[in-house]
Amino acid sequence: ERIRELECILAEKDEEIEELKAKLDKFQSIFPTATQQRHLGTFGAGMPRTQRAQGISAEPNLVIGDPSLAQVRTYAKSEKTKTLIRQAILENDFMKHLEDCQIEEIVDCMYPVEYSNGSCIIKEGDVGSLVYVLEDGKVAVTKAGAHLCNMGEGKVFGELAILYNCTRTATVKATTNVRLWAIDRHCFQAIMMRTGLLKHTEYLEFLTSVPTFSKLDEDLLRRIVDVMEECHFEYGDYIIRQGAIGDTFYIISKGNVQVTKRKSASSEPVVIRKLAKGDWFGERALQGEDMRTANVVVDDTEGVTCLVIDRQSFTQLIGDLDSVKQKKYDEVPVQNSKSDGFYVGLTLEDFTAIDTLGVGGFGRVELVELKNDITKTYAMKVLKKRHIVDTRQQEHIKNEKAIMMECQSDFIVKMYRTFRDTKYIYMLLECCLGGELWTVLRDKGHFDDSAARFYTGCVVEAFTYMHSRGIIYRDLKPENLLLDTRGYAKLVDFGFAKRIGFSRKTWTFCGTPEYVAPEIILNKGHDLSADYWSLGILMYELMTGSPPFSGSDPMKTYNQILKGIDMIEFPKKISKNAQSLIRKLCRDNPSERLGNQRNGIKDIQKHKWFDGFHWVGLRKGSMSPPIKPQVSSSSDSSNFDKFPEDEEEPPPDDLSGWDVDF
Numbered sequence: 001e002r003i004r005e006l007e008c009i010l011a012e013k014d015e016e017i018e019e020l021k022a023k024l025d026k027f028q029s030i031f032p033t034a035t036q037q038r039h040l041g042t043f044g045a046g047m048p049r050t051q052r053a054q055g056i057s058a059e060p061n062l063v064i065g066d067p068s069l070a071q072v073r074t075y076a077k078s079e080k081t082k083t084l085i086r087q088a089i090l091e092n093d094f095m096k097h098l099e100d101c102q103i104e105e106i107v108d109c110m111y112p113v114e115y116s117n118g119s120c121i122i123k124e125g126d127v128g129s130l131v132y133v134l135e136d137g138k139v140a141v142t143k144a145g146a147h148l149c150n151m152g153e154g155k156v157f158g159e160l161a162i163l164y165n166c167t168r169t170a171t172v173k174a175t176t177n178v179r180l181w182a183i184d185r186h187c188f189q190a191i192m193m194r195t196g197l198l199k200h201t202e203y204l205e206f207l208t209s210v211p212t213f214s215k216l217d218e219d220l221l222r223r224i225v226d227v228m229e230e231c232h233f234e235y236g237d238y239i240i241r242q243g244a245i246g247d248t249f250y251i252i253s254k255g256n257v258q259v260t261k262r263k264s265a266s267s268e269p270v271v272i273r274k275l276a277k278g279d280w281f282g283e284r285a286l287q288g289e290d291m292r293t294a295n296v297v298v299d300d301t302e303g304v305t306c307l308v309i310d311r312q313s314f315t316q317l318i319g320d321l322d323s324v325k326q327k328k329y330d331e332v333p334v335q336n337s338k339s340d341g342f343y344v345g346l347t348l349e350d351f352t353a354i355d356t357l358g359v360g361g362f363g364r365v366e367l368v369e370l371k372n373d374i375t376k377t378y379a380m381k382v383l384k385k386r387h388i389v390d391t392r393q394q395e396h397i398k399n400e401k402a403i404m405m406e407c408q409s410d411f412i413v414k415m416y417r418t419f420r421d422t423k424y425i426y427m428l429l430e431c432c433l434g435g436e437l438w439t440v441l442r443d444k445g446h447f448d449d450s451a452a453r454f455y456t457g458c459v460v461e462a463f464t465y466m467h468s469r470g471i472i473y474r475d476l477k478p479e480n481l482l483l484d485t486r487g488y489a490k491l492v493d494f495g496f497a498k499r500i501g502f503s504r505k506t507w508t509f510c511g512t513p514e515y516v517a518p519e520i521i522l523n524k525g526h527d528l529s530a531d532y533w534s535l536g537i538l539m540y541e542l543m544t545g546s547p548p549f550s551g552s553d554p555m556k557t558y559n560q561i562l563k564g565i566d567m568i569e570f571p572k573k574i575s576k577n578a579q580s581l582i583r584k585l586c587r588d589n590p591s592e593r594l595g596n597q598r599n600g601i602k603d604i605q606k607h608k609w610f611d612g613f614h615w616v617g618l619r620k621g622s623m624s625p626p627i628k629p630q631v632s633s634s635s636d637s638s639n640f641d642k643f644p645e646d647e648e649e650p651p652p653d654d655l656s657g658w659d660v661d662f
């Protein structure tokens, strides 16, 4: 009787919930919610994007050799406190991904802070640089005036601020007296970068001490370092066993081992050698399956740590050892930006602005025509110098100019020359009147398989060109692809592009939240392979209208990215082959990513999703594009959104002379 009664009540409640849900949907379609309003530019999971995404970048990073890398200040604390902080970090969605040694250093470097009941620890909208661990007391979190949650001891908050200079996305107030531990971005990044660099340098030293590797090119060695993994073994463990077959090569980085061998099947093994730090064994495994001829047994009560390379990842990333020994990575010579004589003689006064093609925090992009030949139109990107200096983007802007002037590809927007005055930097660019791919995607909702393949193909061509010159792009997204009058896509906006060579890593956090690779979020150092990650994200967004990882604020997006592509359920709109390619591009481990292996970007072109794709036709421009833009004349800007005209003039800024090259 009672059960039936309860079931009735349950059914009524279910019905009520359904009704309320329907009402809620109706309201939400009319009124944007408070969070949607506050976070224009970000968007909820699965929601189509209605705002252009903003790229972000950390301040120019510490450079190798910076003294602040070597010395981070530590603060004494009790074991109990250390355990609490460590535990808090391990429970935090972002920080738990850090390596043990990094967590230990962070624990040591955190310093004490106290707030009294009622005071504001973090204020929404303020610029922040500290992350906190709550040791004692309680806090309340609010966003746009609405209460979100309460937090007690052992919780981490404010972690976005250690990634880059950003405004706080919520307010945190003390509701009792509280004791906290804090660390700032500078210190955090010094720890992350130093541990990464130290490890890299250490691995490199170990590698060069092995004769098999000692003669190899340094670029190649750096790539091998990327496939090395650390393994720990306990006292008495057999690392390898006589008579077994194996695919792995070992270098001892800590501890001692014994090499033992039995003379015949029935005899006891005898110790034939001892090996210590820097010694190696199992090297034949890199050439082919190795029949182990001895045992290697841990002979150290502390255990042994080895750096391990397995043949499969080695051959995938590098190739087979013999051919590798012959190989040299040639630097592609830097082309001098040969400015076309025609543009050298021009001044700003030779152009008239006809319309605005884009507006952003940086400034604006104008469609301009040449006064004495109005058939010649260009896109003039006008950047506020004040803004560049305030956001410390001088280096990025200089890179942008150097790289764009050098690039001569049909899949990259051309830059003809730059100008400057007291308030602005000007970049004279090829204009692409087909509009932004982003606008087209927004209006269509999503692309079908073959359209997505065409645009992805254009990006692959642009990356082939840049990567063969050791240039990383770092800001792929539909906003940065323009359609020319034919309907071909071209990359634009090289603010985050950088020449890094073929085996070097770079450390500055930059990109657009939905598109950054996990190693960028984790500050591990990233290379050309970060572009392949973003290519996978782009494919997904082109085919569905929204990127796979996207939270209501950047930190939520990053935490989703760190969980990985395997957590994402692909909608039916994405074909099986496309799905397979996306998953291969979005591997957490950069050395497993398609595009970053021994055949390079060719592996992407050869993937079955591209079977039958007319690469030559794409390069020659003979392939017909999926959408042919309507462009009536060289001054037709109708494919761009309308932007307001006036804008406050920025104050002049030409004090430091950083802009002399423009």
Ligand SMILES: *[C@@H]1O[C@H](CO)[C@@H](O)[C@H](O)[C@H]1NC(C)=O
Pocket (backbone or CB within 6 Å): 059, 127, 165, 166, 390, 391, 392
């Ligand atoms: C962070 O950004 C704000 C505003 O963009 C700027 O005023 C501040 O100086 C920056 N801080 C750092 C440490 O770069």
Ligand SMILES: *[C@@H]1O[C@H](CO)[C@@H](O)[C@H](O)[C@H]1NC(C)=O
Pocket (backbone or CB within 6 Å): 117, 118, 175, 176, 177
């Ligand atoms: C903190 O302050 C609030 C409001 O002033 C008060 O209601 C509350 O009791 C205080 N809590 C403690 C633990 O002192």
